[in-house]
Amino acid sequence: MSSLSITTIQTNLFWEDKEANLRQLEEKINAIEERTEIVVLPEMFSTGFTMQPQLFAEEMDGDTVEWMKTIAADKRIVLTGSLIIKEEDKFYNRLIWMLPNGTYGYYDKRHLFAYAGEDQHYAAGNKRLIASVKGWKINLQVCYDLRFPVWARQAPPILGEVGRGPEYDVLVYVANWPERRSHAWKTLLCARAIENQCYVVGVNRVGADGKNINHSGNSLIIDPLGEVLYHKADEEDIFTITLERERLDEVRTKFPFWKDGDDFRLL
Secondary structure: EEEEEEEEEOOOOOOOHHHHHHHHHHHHOOOOOOOOOEEOOOOOOOOOOOOOHHHHHHOOOOOOHHHHHHHHHHHHOOEEEEEEEOOOOOOEEEEEEOOOOOOOOEOOOOOOOOOHOHHHHOOOOOEEEEEEEEEEEEEEHHHHHOOOHHHHOOOOOOOOOOOOOOOOOEEEEOOOHHHHHHHHHHHHHHHHHHHHOOOEEEEEEEEEOOOOOOEEEEEEEEEEOOEEEEEEOOOOOOEEEEEEHHHHHHHHHHOHHHHHHOOOOOO
């Protein structure tokens, strides 16, 4: 049975200071001693959750994407997190999934946080990204997406189709989730794991941002039964875990609830 090693980086972020953030994140990645295959950074890891994309957006050949390419190649890891991208005169909160060979996939945040005005500054995505590593399928989402379970829901098998299991095995959320709503963050991450019978990895930042909004981290890794494998609050932390395929298959075989899901299609 294959395993998958993932490292989460829960960190404070320098407000709207790309150079400082990339410098500190590179130091943290270089400090990882354990063998790892995927490194997960928070939402908008190069700037913090800013509503000034016109000042900080980059194109896909910009400095931060090139930085991700260099780090992924040097460390031989998959590197992921979101940043601000400009494309065709629109701004996106875009998660990049960077492979060691320099190829990448991306996911544009679907649910924009209107409460903070994100919908006034950014364009919403309309396609999910499910990446593949060593036979593991990984569904990649961003922060506020967590509140909308349909967007993450495993699609049930098609009637008459043979041999198809769940769409994905790991659900990843990168976030700048405020401390004042941390109870919702922790509760919903566990719910997504239970209802989708998958591992869930939630990576949040810590510290106060430029609007004096505090973030308590509470990064979590949860197993397919909703049991918490890792939780860290209030301080910076780098944590590596190995997810076991055998455990995932055992849960899905013993409790095949995913087969009984309601039929639906995302449009």
